[in-house]
Amino acid sequence: MNTPIPRFLVFEGIDGSGTTTQLRRVSEALRERGHRVVETRQPSPGPIGALTRELLAVDGGKARTVGPEGLALMFAADRLEHLARVVEPALSEGAVVLCDRYVVSSWVYQSLDCDRAWVRTINTHARWPDRTYVFDLDPEIALARVAARRAETGQVVERFDVPDTQRRLAAGYRAVLDEADLSGLVAVDAAASIDAVTTAIVEDLLAQGF
Numbered sequence: 775m776n777t778p779i780p781r782f783l784v785f786e787g788i789d790g791s792g793t794t795t796q797l798r799r800v801s802e803a804l805r806e807r808g809h810r811v812v813e814t815r816q817p818s819p820g821p822i823g824a825l826t827r828e829l830l831a832v833d834g835g836k837a838r839t840v841g842p843e844g845l846a847l848m849f850a851a852d853r854l855e856h857l858a859r860v861v862e863p864a865l866s867e868g869a870v871v872l873c874d875r876y877v878v879s880s881w882v883y884q885s886l887d888c889d890r891a892w893v894r895t896i897n898t899h900a901r902w903p904d905r906t907y908v909f910d911l912d913p914e915i916a917l918a919r920v921a922a923r924r925a926e927t928g929q930v931v932e933r934f935d936v937p938d939t940q941r942r943l944a945a946g947y948r949a950v951l952d953e954a955d956l957s958g959l960v961a962v963d964a965a966a967s968i969d970a971v972t973t974a975i976v977e978d979l980l981a982q983g984f
């Protein structure tokens with residue numbers, strides 16, 4: 775019997791590591807091969823995700839009122855709502871779902887300020903993805919990319935957009951990559967050129983049966 779192709783694909787990494795750019799390019803490559811593809815992200819565009827994004831924005835240099843535990847619960851609730859509303863129906867219909875950020879984002883970001891085991895507990899009901907591409911990049915390079923992107927797009931500053939925080943997050947992602955018992959985790963050298971990163975991910979997917 776043929777092994778089914780992995781259809782729930784997640785892109786993870788610190789801000790500026792290139793997940794959004796690559797998600798678009800990999801989706802395009804899969805569509806060209808005839809797959810039906812759903813591109814999505816967390817925090818999701820749904821009601822809980824929209825509220826979460828609002829709470830993340832830093833207003834005049836001051837984070838809004840929700841604290842780290844409240845925010846962790848918002849991300850987890852958004853995740854389950856988004857799974858039920860978007861991801862599960864798309865997978866049931868045979869689509870490939872590519873999601874920009876997922877459970878590992880909560881593990882890494884929320885564990886900066888909350889109890890690590892508790893963060894994992896509140897996310898245990900979210901199904902584990904088939905493949906999680908973890909973009910590994912020096913935080914200095916990622917910060918330079920984010921600054922350039924912000925100058926171009928006028929994007930708002932969010933509470934994790936702080937150099938020291940990004941360094942701790944990069945270390946958090948590397949620690950997750952070192953966990954031996956997680957299935958489908960793939961390290962991506964995000965310092966390579968945009969084309970080279972796309973090729974590496976597409977080659978991995980082809981090796982998975984696409």
Ligand SMILES: Nc1ncnc2c1ncn2[C@@H]1O[C@H](COP(=O)(O)OP(=O)(O)O)[C@@H](O)[C@H]1O
Nearest residue numbers: 788789790791792793794795919923966967968
């Ligand atoms: N491999 C790369 N090399 C150089 N610049 C890149 C690369 N990947 C992305 N970028 C640029 O860096 C910025 C951040 O990329 P983006 O995909 O938005 O990151 P993320 O979604 O991980 O925050 C964008 O301006 C993008 O064009």
Ligand SMILES: Cc1cn([C@H]2C[C@H](O)[C@@H](COP(=O)(O)OP(=O)(O)O)O2)c(=O)[nH]c1=O
Nearest residue numbers: 789790816817849875876879880883884934
């Ligand atoms: C999904 C998720 C995102 N986040 C953070 C990461 C980002 O700083 C922020 C918004 O995500 P996102 O819009 O993906 O940021 P970017 O495109 O700049 O990489 O939310 C968490 O802290 N926990 C989570 O579970």
